[in-house]
Amino acid sequence: MSAIGKMMATREAQKLWRNKSALLAIVVIGIYLLTALFVMAGGITRDTCDSIVGSNKLPGFFQQDSPEKRYENATTKFLSKIKRALTAEDVTAALKEVKLGPYHAADKSPAELETLVAKIDTLAAELDESPNLDIDPSILPKLAELEAAESQLKAPLSPWEQFVHNASVCLGTDSQGRSIFFRGIYSIKIAIQIGLVTALFSVALGAFLGAAAGYFGGWVDHVVVWIYTTFSSIPNLVLLVVLAYAFTNSAAKDTLLPVYIAFGATFWIGTCRVIRGETLKLKEMEYVHAAQTAGFGPIHILLRYIIPNTAHLMLINFSLLLIAAIKSEVILSYLGFGVKNQPSWGIMIRDAGNNGDVVGGFFWEIGFATALMFVLVLAFNILSDALQDAFDPKHV
Helix, strand or coil, X not given: CCHHXXXXXHHHHHHHHCCHHHHHHHHHHHHHXXXXXXXXXXXXXXXXXXXXXXXXXXXXXXXXXXXXXXXXXXXXXXXXXXXXXXXXXXXXXXXXCCEECCEEECCCXXXXXXXXXXXXXXXXXXXXXXXXXXXXXXXXXXXXXXXXXXXXXXXXCCHHHHHHHHHHCCCCECCCCEEHHHHHHHHHHHXXXXXXXXXXXXXXXHHXXXXXXXXXXXXXXXXXXXHHHHHHCCCHHHHHHHHHHHCCCCCCCCCCHHHHHHHHHHHHHHHHHHHHHHHHHHCCCHHHHHHHHXXXXXXXXXXXXXHXXXXXXXXXXXXXHHHHHHHHHHHHHHHCCCCCCCCCHHHHHHHHXXXXXXXXXXXXXXXXXXXXXXXXXXXXXXXXXXXXXXXXXXXX
């Protein structure tokens, strides 16, 4: 790059750094990337996301359930596991297997546990006499006594275990008792992973084909135009459905490979068109003619003069394609054609709708997934606009 080019690049970079909105967007994107790396390093696993951490549809921000729901939670799940263990042939071994989220059976003798179970059953029988606990405040002390007795069935948590448990239920649980917070955070990795792979592949392929078509022209240009015209006529959804069936009996059926192929096969087209148009203009520039006169080969001219001068378009298209890939993944996963057998924002939104959460006024799952997607897409949109303002010669 020439001295003038370096000076222009420095000036454009300074313009970007003076944009406070762009800086804030970069910070937000950096937080998402660090979170994705944390998940990839095993900070939150798929088993963590699929494990039951509490009662079904527990509200977030540690809000208390209705009395009827509290009664149901205290007399099911963990209590049922304890009762089954107490009727097993080897009671001691069965009690060691009792687990619900981070909770294990208390370190008490079977006789002590049976006494607690009997007390809980007695309190439950008294509470059953109330037609509706939600409209019977006089029965609430008895309910609190039942919950206290049920908590004695559980072994106390260590400070770290208590912290992790509080984090897991801070935004409530879904219809299966799984952590909404952990599932939403894990889905950041899926979104970033799909977005980065799709954007990197699409920009690299689109830039290479577009530059080659624009510079060489002739049959090379005709072939590239025919290819992207053909692929642009194939909707992502149709292509993904075909690929899903194609991978049905393969080891990749439950992986992200079909999503990568479907997105990568079509997302490069926009970049290819933009780079091709820019190359048609650049190849007529004086410095390109000078390089040709000096005897440099076409590959050298492409790599040294043409493609570097389209870097600003590649950068902008990378940001835009990453946004498009994330939104497309959410839509396709919501429809059941995208991510399989692991958390995703699209799957969380779909599950919330299928389980009647929105109709029932339970917005924690769909709200958290939507908020995470909205913030990330908004940050990339702001950054894309800032990059275009700073590096696109038409905007400088």
